[in-house]
Amino acid sequence: MHAADHPIWQPSPARLSATHLTAFTRLAETLDNQRYPDYSSLWHASIERPERFWSQLWDYAGVIGDKGSVALEDKDGMRAARFFPQAALNYAENLLRRRDDTLAMVFWGEDKVKRELTWWELSDLVSRLQQAMLAHDIAEGDRVAGYMPNMPETVAAMLAASSIGAVWTSCSPDFGTDGALDRFGQTAPRLLFCPDGYWYNGKQVDIAEKMQIISSGLPSVEKVIVVPYLERADAFAETVPKAVTLERFVGSFVASELLFRRVGFNHPLFILYSSGTTGKPKCIVHGHGGTLLQHLKEHQLHADVHAGDRLFYFSTCGWMMWNWLVSGLASGATLMLFDGSPFAKGGHILWQYAEAYRCAQFGTSAKYIDGLKKIDLQPKRDYDLSCLRAVFSTGSPLVAESFDWVYDAIKDDINLASISGGTDIVSCFALGCASLPVYRGELQCRGLGMAVEIWNDAGQPVVGEKGELVCTKPFPSMPVGFWGDADGEKYRKAYFERFDNVWCHGDYAELTEHDGMIIYGRSDAVLNPGGVRIGTAEIYRQVETFDAVLDSIVVGQRWQDDERVVLFVKLRDGCELDQTLQAAIRDKIKNGASPRHVPAKIIAVADIPKTISGKIVELAVKNVIHGLPVTNLTALANPEALQLFVDLPELQD
Numbered sequence: 001m002h003a004a005d006h007p008i009w010q011p012s013p014a015r016l017s018a019t020h021l022t023a024f025t026r027l028a029e030t031l032d033n034q035r036y037p038d039y040s041s042l043w044h045a046s047i048e049r050p051e052r053f054w055s056q057l058w059d060y061a062g063v064i065g066d067k068g069s070v071a072l073e074d075k076d077g078m079r080a081a082r083f084f085p086q087a088a089l090n091y092a093e094n095l096l097r098r099r100d101d102t103l104a105m106v107f108w109g110e111d112k113v114k115r116e117l118t119w120w121e122l123s124d125l126v127s128r129l130q131q132a133m134l135a136h137d138i139a140e141g142d143r144v145a146g147y148m149p150n151m152p153e154t155v156a157a158m159l160a161a162s163s164i165g166a167v168w169t170s171c172s173p174d175f176g177t178d179g180a181l182d183r184f185g186q187t188a189p190r191l192l193f194c195p196d197g198y199w200y201n202g203k204q205v206d207i208a209e210k211m212q213i214i215s216s217g218l219p220s221v222e223k224v225i226v227v228p229y230l231e232r233a234d235a236f237a238e239t240v241p242k243a244v245t246l247e248r249f250v251g252s253f254v255a256s257e258l259l260f261r262r263v264g265f266n267h268p269l270f271i272l273y274s275s276g277t278t279g280k281p282k283c284i285v286h287g288h289g290g291t292l293l294q295h296l297k298e299h300q301l302h303a304d305v306h307a308g309d310r311l312f313y314f315s316t317c318g319w320m321m322w323n324w325l326v327s328g329l330a331s332g333a334t335l336m337l338f339d340g341s342p343f344a345k346g347g348h349i350l351w352q353y354a355e356a357y358r359c360a361q362f363g364t365s366a367k368y369i370d371g372l373k374k375i376d377l378q379p380k381r382d383y384d385l386s387c388l389r390a391v392f393s394t395g396s397p398l399v400a401e402s403f404d405w406v407y408d409a410i411k412d413d414i415n416l417a418s419i420s421g422g423t424d425i426v427s428c429f430a431l432g433c434a435s436l437p438v439y440r441g442e443l444q445c446r447g448l449g450m451a452v453e454i455w456n457d458a459g460q461p462v463v464g465e466k467g468e469l470v471c472t473k474p475f476p477s478m479p480v481g482f483w484g485d486a487d488g489e490k491y492r493k494a495y496f497e498r499f500d501n502v503w504c505h506g507d508y509a510e511l512t513e514h515d516g517m518i519i520y521g522r523s524d525a526v527l528n529p530g531g532v533r534i535g536t537a538e539i540y541r542q543v544e545t546f547d548a549v550l551d552s553i554v555v556g557q558r559w560q561d562d563e564r565v566v567l568f569v570k571l572r573d574g575c576e577l578d579q580t581l582q583a584a585i586r587d588k589i590k591n592g593a594s595p596r597h598v599p600a601k602i603i604a605v606a607d608i609p610k611t612i613s614g615k616i617v618e619l620a621v622k623n624v625i626h627g628l629p630v631t632n633l634t635a636l637a638n639p640e641a642l643q644l645f646v647d648l649p650e651l652q653d
């Protein structure tokens with residue numbers, strides 16, 4: 001255990017001198033004729049003169065394309081601002097910048113399918129797909145969709161689509177048919193890629209029936225392209241309307257020089273979907289320039305990804321971390337793609353993979369780290385992780401105790417970076433930095449170029465106090481719009497309703513004395529017993545220390561003109577929520593947080609509802625316990641779990 005005012009890790013002088021951030025700082029100092037002695041001075045300069053910062057970043061990262069002579073226009077209006085209005089570039093051209101025989105990607109479908117692709121092989125596959133798309137008359141702005149596992153063909157199809165200015169949109173094949181139709185039904189793709197099935201937890205998963213429904217339910221789709229994964233693509237394609245195998249789709253095309261259509265900075269690249277538990281998912285459009293620049297910044301200046309690094313993030317292609325991961329190609333990294341259960345092989349699979357490919361950056365979720373903790377896996381003892389330099393965590397706040405565990409059980413000399421942002425910005429507001437110390441429970445810094453502040457209820461910036469996470473100045477990876485939102489009203493409502501001309505992200509957080517950040521949960525899930533605002537993560541942090549508790553969810557219940565805190569726990573098999581365990585949980589919360597945090601009710605449930613990306617859905621549970629409808633169940637991995645919260649007798653008194 002480390003005192004809160006002592007870093008739990010810091011980079012060695014040798015490492016510090018070799019980081020991208022150090023090199024970038026030298027460049028900025030020369031160009032600005034000014035010293036930036038620490039991160040804070042560089043960050044302030046980056047938000048005070050964003051046009052200089054983003055332009056220097058463009059040069060430092062060697063973005064391929066025409067930058068034009070203007071870096072930022074109308075910078076005072078969050079929504080009116082335009083980054084690089086004269087630029088012409090292409091995201092795929094920047095990702096496919098290498099042509100050599102080293103590895104561009106490796107892939108494990110658990111331990112069942114293992115493949116490697118060189119940069120040449122990747123470029124050849126993209127070329128054949130690109131030619132097939134052009135032959136099919138796919139034009140700029142047309143949508144191409146993937147209902148795909150996280151495998152090499154998914155990346156190649158996305159690159160082929162974006163190389164010609166088409167827009168890529170994806171979700172993973174564990175989405176139900178309604179979930180896929182809710183999403184692709186709004187964005188109307190012309191082509192749809194799918195696998196002939198996939199592996200999960202050692203078993204083959206058949207998706208033929210789902211694909212029949214999806215293909216028939218999407219009139220916009222002209223062709224379904226079946227990618228072989230389980231070696232039964234031919235038979236599969238015969239059963240699905242409009243389907244051809246990938247081999248037939250690219251059949252007659254021979255790989256040749258790639259074509260890249262350079263487009264404007266804001267030309268649509270991706271459509272991502274909000275998890276949408278309170279209505280149809282929002283279709284959030286991100287552009288070529290903003291996505292590329294922001295990811296180059298995060299990969300190089302924060303995550304310190306260098307050419308040749310093996311970059312891994314556990315994500316399906318229904319989560320924005322997939323888009324984030326894939327952009328790693330633009331920094332010359334080798335992508336480590338993984339599909340399947342991260343707990344396959346008793347939780348060893350990802351560490352076997354990390355060791356086999358000498359992983360440099362290992363990205364995952366806080367929930368996965370908790371899961372490893374609970375099964376007491378010890379990667380440090382069992383695997384050679386000598387090349388590992390960083391572990392990233394997101395999805396929900398990484399609690400202080402999990403920082404200790406990562407350093408004890410994974411590796412002591414790593415940059416553990418808890419990162420936070422999301423689908424809305426396809427990137428992060430606050431994250432890690434290989435040049436900065438790590439303090440337990442804190443995100444290390446605000447992103448360069450991101451004018452992030454924490455505001456109190458009066459709309460004043462505060463430090464050392466909890467409040468709303470806001471961003472007061474424009475940044476390049478703001479959505480270029482929402483699909484089907486012609487007057488921009490949905491977009492305005494999503495981020496600018498609370499404060500005029502200031503992005504309000506909906507996270508409840510605190511800036512610390514180290515200029516780091518603690519996220520306490522979503523602001524709309526904040527608990528308010530007796531008028532005291534409590535972030536849900538403050539309670540999870542305490543509850544997660546109990547071995548008997550596998551998972552938990554906490555919500556506020558309206559009760560006698562006030563709100564009371566209700567904690568639901570999912571217990572390990574064989575454990576019981578008896579008086580002793582209840583008292584121990586209450587005690588831990590009282591001593592570790594405060595008496596105000598202690599739940600009025602603790603209730604055992606058999607399951608906790610989650611989105612397909614693994615996020616617990618506090619608002620949906622809150623609706624259910626108040627007898628209100630949950631409008632979109634298709635975002636949930638286990639919607640049936642919501643039934644466990646209906647009309648609970650424990651909540652009637």
Ligand SMILES: CC(=O)CC(=O)O
Nearest residue numbers: 394395419420421422
């Ligand atoms: C970067 C993130 O914030 C990812 C997420 O939790 O959705």
